[in-house]
Amino acid sequence: MxxxxxxxxxxxxxxxxxxxxxxxxxxxxxxxxxxxxxxxxxxxxxxxxxxxxxxxxxxxxxxxxxxxxxxxxxxxxxxxNCDNLVREFVEEPGAVEDPFYDHYLKVWGERCLLIQMGRAAGLDPRGPEDLPALRRVIREHFAPELAFLAAxxxxxxxxxxxxxxxxxxxxxxxxxxxxxxxxxxxxxxxxxxxxxxxxxxxxxxxxxxxxxxxxxxxxxxxxxxxxxxxxxxxxxxxxxxxxxxxxxxxxxxxxxxxxDGLPTAVALDGQAPSVDSVNVRWGRNVLEVLERGERLSRCRHLETGRELEVLNEYLYHDQDGVTRCEDSTDYCLEIAPGDTVSVVRQLPDRALVKKNGVTGWYFGRLSEKR
Missing domain, CATH: 3.60.21.10 (Metallo-dependent phosphatases)
Incomplete structure (x- = not known):
């Protein structure tokens, strides 16, 4: 129910x-x-x-x-919904089938609170056969944490x-x-x-x-x-x-x-913003790779038909073999000399940077990162 x-x-x-x-x-x-x-x-x-x-x-x-x-x-x-995961796993076994938890633990691994709790209690869950033991050790060792989440x-x-x-x-x-x-x-x-x-x-x-x-x-x-x-x-x-x-x-x-935890740098040159750009984001990120480069690949975003350069490290294949990318854009930020920016990626001829929460490319010079 x-x-x-x-x-x-x-x-x-x-x-x-x-x-x-x-x-x-x-x-x-x-x-x-x-x-x-x-x-x-x-x-x-x-x-x-x-x-x-x-x-x-x-x-x-x-x-x-x-x-x-x-x-x-x-x-x-x-x-x-993520906070609810541990409570549901421990208090409502059967509410969600164990194959879900087994898959979730495999996908997130070290980044899963269930795994972190298990290892802190001396259990390293490896597969679905370990889930009952994981429930038990979490109940036994983490009563204050479970009570806090449940409240x-x-x-x-x-x-x-x-x-x-x-x-x-x-x-x-x-x-x-x-x-x-x-x-x-x-x-x-x-x-x-x-x-x-x-x-x-x-x-x-x-x-x-x-x-x-x-x-x-x-x-x-x-x-x-x-x-x-x-x-x-x-x-x-x-x-x-x-x-x-x-x-x-x-x-x-x-x-x-x-x-954002990123290094910062000071922009030395001005740059006008893009007047037309695309934000390729999760769920709408299917690509066709047109030309591979050393650091960037020319790609076509299938939803919009837009061609843009995407960082190679952002490209991946999903479980069905479809080419996708981490969030990518061809937007060029508006930059004034002296602006402080967060540096997401630094390339020889450009940098992917953030200013006031907005990510885009910058083709000017940057000071040494701090």
Whole structure:
């Protein structure tokens, strides 16, 4: 039977700064870097909008760090589809068939919280025959962590804000919803919903919404009162962890901060932006390789027919043998001399860089990376 959503109705503490983060995905350095970028202090209220763990290198360490932070400071944690994985595996065996977990563990390996917990308890699961033992050791060794994950609701609602990892259709009809649909709600912004409160969501990396220019910056839709803030941390090679600062008073301006862990450099030359570009992103990334080069290959994006150069290391074949790529673009950033940029990849004649969350190519000179 589908589990019903858990809704917490509360008031945010008055007079204190409120910061929202989503989809840290077990990346403790990014989490720490994002808090530092936002100048986080114990006086701030922190709302973690799901997917705290999984698919990153530090899920167990990250979970314990947040548990400790929540004991000391005001921290609200919401359940995301990835956070739900361990609880469901341990508490509801049979709700999802074991072949799913076996496949998931093989795909994510060291980046899976189940694997990290098992190894910390002295068990190295190798196949489906080890899953019962893995359940047992997690129950025996991680009671505090399991209790923390189990206590996280799917929705937190205040007079001015609705926080939910995946999204909901109607802010007035919450109790009784299917919990899973609130945690995993793909392509939420394309569903046409609008809200009276601001709805703060994650789950779907915001760059997936941009067909032309790849941007990981929080996507704010004032006319619909939706803020989508997943910057692709741990999942995108140029991903970042965003921190959204809520307005001090309703109707005020949002601010945001981010950390991407990339080296930075100063642009020495100006560059005009592209007037026409494509953002080849996950789910819409089938390519035909036209000409192989040493570092870049000329490719045709089959969805749009657009030809562009793609980094060879970004090319891969899926399980069906279809050629695809990691997120790629032919967009050229607007750059002014003196701009500081994050350097994603450096080539002899160009660099793939980021500025204000937007990724694109730069053909000018860069200072030494820092």
């Amino acid at each position: 589908a589990r019903k959503v858990r809704v917490v109705r509360t008031q945010l503490p008055a007079g204190r700064r409120v910061l929202a983060i989503s989809d840290a995905h077990g990346n403790l350095p990014f989490f720490q870097g994002a808090l530092k970028a936002a100048h986080y202090t114990p006086d701030d209220v922190l709302v973690l909008v799901g997917d705290l763990v999984e698919k990153g290198p530090d899920s167990l360490t990250m979970l314990r760090a947040v548990m400790e932070l929540a004991q000391q400071n005001t921290v609200f944690c919401l359940n995301g 996280m609701p799917e929705i937190m609602i205040t007079p001015d804000y609705l926080f939910v990892h995946g999204g909901v259709a109607d802010e007035e009809q919450l109790e009784g919803l299917d919990a899973w649909r609130c945690m995993k709600n793909d392509d939420f912004l394309s569903q046409g919903h609008s809200f009276r409160r601001w709805c703060i969501v994650g789950h779907w990396p915001v760059t997936l919404y941009h067909p032309h220019v790849p941007s990981a910056a929080p996507l704010l839709l004032p006319d619909r009162h939706i803020a989508s803030i997943d910057g692709g941390c741990s999942l995108k090679w140029d991903g970042q962890l965003n921190v959204l600062e809520l307005p001090q008073t309703p109707g005020g301006a949002f601010h945001w901060y981010a950390y």
